[in-house]
Amino acid sequence: MSYLAKSPWLIHYDGSSCNGCDIEVLACLTPMYDVERFGIINTGNPKHADILAITGSVNEQNIPIIKNIYDQMLEPKVVIAIGICATSGGIFRECYNVQGGVDQVIPVDVYIPGCAARPESIIDGVVKGLGVLEEKYKKYGKKR
């Protein structure tokens, strides 16, 4: 048993989002939803974070940044794609500069659809991510 599920720290990266999902991610921190109840903290530092939440589709210029953030995070870590754009590219899928969803660049563990994804579904997705985090910890523990 680890304490990862009780204290998930989150880093949020905005790909080429329209800011709709970003606002909903931040709405989770407000008194209305208060994710700190579950120990979830929005850090700005990949080295402190356990969960990488990405909103918006991925364009060419996002790729090195997303990879950089992902590489700086310590094991075990989980990636969550928030909103339909981060999941598959959404309505921007056919754009000449858009690669598609986040899974084109790094492995994604949880997909949260919606345009914009509602705070309830974001919290639900993060909680699903905690299960994945726990599994990864077990695997990682064996490797260590």
Add this chain to the structure above:
Amino acid sequence: MTTTAITAIIVILYLIGAPILGGILAGLDRIITARMQGRYGPPVWQPFYDVLKLMSKEKAAVNKTQNFYVFCFLLFMIFTGAVFFAGGDLLLVLFALTLASIFLVLGAFSSNSPYSFIGAERELIQTMAYEPMVLITAAGMYLATKSFFVADIAAFSTPLIYYLPGIFIGFVYILTIKFRKSPFDLSTSHHAHQELVKGLTTEFSGPTLAMIEIAHWYENIFLLGIVYLFFAFNPLLGVIVALLTYFLEILIDNSNARVTWQLTMKSAWIVAATLGMANLIIVFFKLSV
């Protein structure tokens, strides 16, 4: 039982009890802060969950010396509190405290990250801001009790606050810097802030960050111990005042915006020069004439 045996028991109690008590205080802090902001807040054990989680993360360091510096920070912070609660020399305690914070600064300076670098510089400025008041506190306690030993100061019959009201207010003022609370949380904050406000701890991660957290718990208990000294004539009153001071710091934290380092520096030195020095001079003449 001999006094040595009693001292040994107190030190062992401190070594085990301080992180537990400090963690619970940090948990209460987070709940009270959340309630002040209209939120529900995490469970009281949240700081312990955070530290245990950090312990189970991957070990990573940006260079070979970084973890050594952080370990020294923890070690000297524990040493500071241990000498204090053993009733040792107050000057040794305060210089060990400074040494501990310098080790943390060295740890932050040892990486090439600009956030970490500026965070370390700001921490040095903060140290410069609070250090005069800390030394005046020690000097004031000596003038009043004619001893630098914490055991003698605690056993002093007259209430210390009666001699040192100005120094007490000045010390509470710089406590805001030491507790890393707004408006003086320049180098790093204990809240979930980002980038520069978390500057000092940018390059620390996993178990190293857990060590810093634990060191802060030790530090907080030690600092509240100094607040207790002012009211040591009545132990119950001392503990109540220490807890009230902590509550006051949380209130200040939640009702103030962060100020610039210039204002931090100026205001801390002005407080030290007026409240601190004036009190020191008055006590000097009152007790020597």
